[in-house]
Structures are given as C-alpha cells and as structure tokens.
Amino acid sequence: MRSEQKKRPEQKRARERRPHRAPWHGTASKAVLYLLLAVLSIPFVYPTVWMILAAFKPAHEIFATPPTLFPEEWTLDGVSKIFTVTPFARQYLNSLYIAVIVTVVSIVVCALAGYAFARIRFPFRDGLFLVLVSALMVPGEVTIIPIFRWVSQLGWMDTHWPLIILPIFGPQCVVGVFIFRQFFLSLPAELEEAARLDGLGRLGIFARIAFPLAGPAIAAVAIMKFLNSFNMYFEPLIFLRSEEQFTVGLGLTQFQDGYGEPMYSTQIGATALTVIPILIVFLFAQRQFVEGLARTGMKG
Known part of the structure; x- marks a missing residue:
C-alpha cells in the first residue's frame, strides 16, 4: 500500500x-x-x-x-442545341429508368444469391460458386453472337428488354453476388439462431435481419450497377436501332451538323449532363460504398 x-x-x-x-x-x-x-x-x-x-x-x-x-x-x-438536334431528353430518360430498374432488381437478386451461398448449405455449393465466379473470365464479346440470336428470336430487337435482363442475370451480376456473399459470411451465427428461436424461417431471417444489416454491400452494388447500366454503350449499339430508343451512350454520338461534322461544344455539354446522376449517387452512398468494398475481403 x-x-x-x-x-x-x-x-x-x-x-x-x-x-x-x-x-x-x-x-x-x-x-x-x-x-x-x-x-x-x-x-x-x-x-x-x-x-x-x-x-x-x-x-x-x-x-x-x-x-x-x-x-x-x-x-x-x-x-442550346443539346435537346433540339437529337431527342436527347428522351434518351436521357431511357438511360435513367433502365439504370434504376437494373439497380433495384439486381440488388434483390444478388442479395438472395449471396445469402444462399453464404448461409445455406446445399450440395455442390462451393463448386457452383466457383463456376459462377469463373463467368467473369469470359469476355462479353465472345457471347454477344449467341445472345444476339436469342434476343432476335424473342423479338426483343430495338427494345430495352435486353438492356434490363442481361445486366441483372448475366455475368455482370456475379460481382454483386460475390460482394453480398462476403458480407453475409461476416454476420455472426448467433443472429440466425436467435431468429429461429423467434420462429422465423430462412426468408424471414433474410428479409428482417440479414438484408437490413447489409447497407454497405447494398450501397456498393447499387453504385456499380447504376454506373455500369447508365454508361452502357456496347449492348445498346448491338440491340437498338431507332433514336427514340437510344440511351445516353449512343445519343452522344449523334450530335453532328449538316455536313456530318461533330458538334463538339454540344457533345461536351451533353456529356457533362450525363455525369450528374452518377455524382449524386456516389456522393450520397460513398461512405457505405467504401465500407462495403472493405468488408468484402473480411471472411472467405
């Protein structure tokens, strides 16, 4: 003492x-x-x-x-010529509504798939996930011909359906599934055990516990899906024909004068308008985006 x-x-x-x-x-x-x-x-x-x-x-x-x-x-x-030379306002709205639909539906689909691969044990789970991830190694240019024939047979040419369906269920969705899987792997098992004691099933646990906690993963996937869909150029170039159906990426190439020369100041002004939605989305979700990417590699 x-x-x-x-x-x-x-x-x-x-x-x-x-x-x-x-x-x-x-x-x-x-x-x-x-x-x-x-x-x-x-x-x-x-x-x-x-x-x-x-x-x-x-x-x-x-x-x-x-x-x-x-x-x-x-x-x-x-x-002053941005909205008069071409139907750029219509093309802008086309890109916006396609990007919003793709983002919302992709979050739900990727979250469900990521939760299944992370928390549900079923035969060949790891092998199926490996096959799913290997789809990222296949370039889109390799599969565009069979996809083009498939879209043509369905009668979806010059429509927005292929621009909505392909990003949601195609190889572009794999990254979102991976991010959600890694996030759900980091959740403690005690949460699910407590939920089962309260009488919740798998879907109830996902909807009421796992998904509400996945804010960082949702923000990361939302920014990536919105950015990729809004800036899409290759797929619209293949599937769209009429100017009214064009997206922003194709619309920016249509600003030409009577002699076929590019209208540079008009193109630059239209390009500046296309940056606004992406900046707004990123500014509101940047913290969750960084946190979601950081937590992706926490547990595998």
Whole structure:
C-alpha cells in the first residue's frame, strides 16, 4: 500500500512534466492535410471542371493550344442545341429508368444469391460458386453472337428488354453476388439462431435481419450497377436501332451538323449532363460504398 501511495505522486509529477501541445497544433496539421489532399485532387477534378466550362466555349477555343480553363468568349450556342438536334431528353430518360430498374432488381437478386451461398448449405455449393465466379473470365464479346440470336428470336430487337435482363442475370451480376456473399459470411451465427428461436424461417431471417444489416454491400452494388447500366454503350449499339430508343451512350454520338461534322461544344455539354446522376449517387452512398468494398475481403 505504501509503495502504491509513493508511486501516485511520482506519476502525477510525470504527467505535469509532459509537454502540452498547443491548441493550434491539431488545427495546423489538419490544414496541411486538407491542403495536400486538395493538391492531389487537382488531376481528378480538373478534367470535369474543364468539360463543364468547355460547353460554353466556341469550337476554336476547345482545341486551342495551350488549352485554357475559362472561356475567353462565353457562348450558349452549343448548350442550346443539346435537346433540339437529337431527342436527347428522351434518351436521357431511357438511360435513367433502365439504370434504376437494373439497380433495384439486381440488388434483390444478388442479395438472395449471396445469402444462399453464404448461409445455406446445399450440395455442390462451393463448386457452383466457383463456376459462377469463373463467368467473369469470359469476355462479353465472345457471347454477344449467341445472345444476339436469342434476343432476335424473342423479338426483343430495338427494345430495352435486353438492356434490363442481361445486366441483372448475366455475368455482370456475379460481382454483386460475390460482394453480398462476403458480407453475409461476416454476420455472426448467433443472429440466425436467435431468429429461429423467434420462429422465423430462412426468408424471414433474410428479409428482417440479414438484408437490413447489409447497407454497405447494398450501397456498393447499387453504385456499380447504376454506373455500369447508365454508361452502357456496347449492348445498346448491338440491340437498338431507332433514336427514340437510344440511351445516353449512343445519343452522344449523334450530335453532328449538316455536313456530318461533330458538334463538339454540344457533345461536351451533353456529356457533362450525363455525369450528374452518377455524382449524386456516389456522393450520397460513398461512405457505405467504401465500407462495403472493405468488408468484402473480411471472411472467405
């Protein structure tokens, strides 16, 4: 007891002798860190800012050497033609509603498949999952011919059905299944045991416990599916024929003048509009997106 009493004053004096950090020390460190991050972000932010401002430039300024960021001569000629030269508004809505449907349905399908591979034991489970993952190694260009014949036989040419069905049930869905499987593997088994004691079945456990907890995985899959579907170009090029059915990717290639020359400022302005939905989705779900990807490799 006496030794402990002697140690206490010594520990108190040692704490008093420790140098106290000035209150400005933490603020200065944060300021330097933010400044460094701002400088490092320039190569990523500059192209987007240039693209937005280039929509208000005449054509000769877009190709000026050296390039300039702000227009010397502001003009609305290019921006005013975005919705008049082609049915770009209709094409924009086509891409939006296709991306929303693909994202919502893919989350449900991938979550169900990921939960089955993670929490349900059935014959050849691991072998089937290996076959499923191996589909990622097959390039889409290899399977496009049989898919084209299949779509043609179903009468889906020049419709949006192949752009909705293929991303949901095709090889593009495998990554989503993998992310959900890895997330559900990390859930403690005690949750399922407690749910079974309450009388819940497999579907009830998934709908009321597992799926509501999978927020990070849902955000990660949602961003990837929305981004891939909204920016789709190869599949619309194969399956669509009429301008009214075009998506944004094909619509951007149709801005041409009477001589067949590209309308660069109009194309750039339309391209800037296509970035807006992706930025909105990512800004609202970026934290869950990073967390979902981080938890993907926690348990295998």
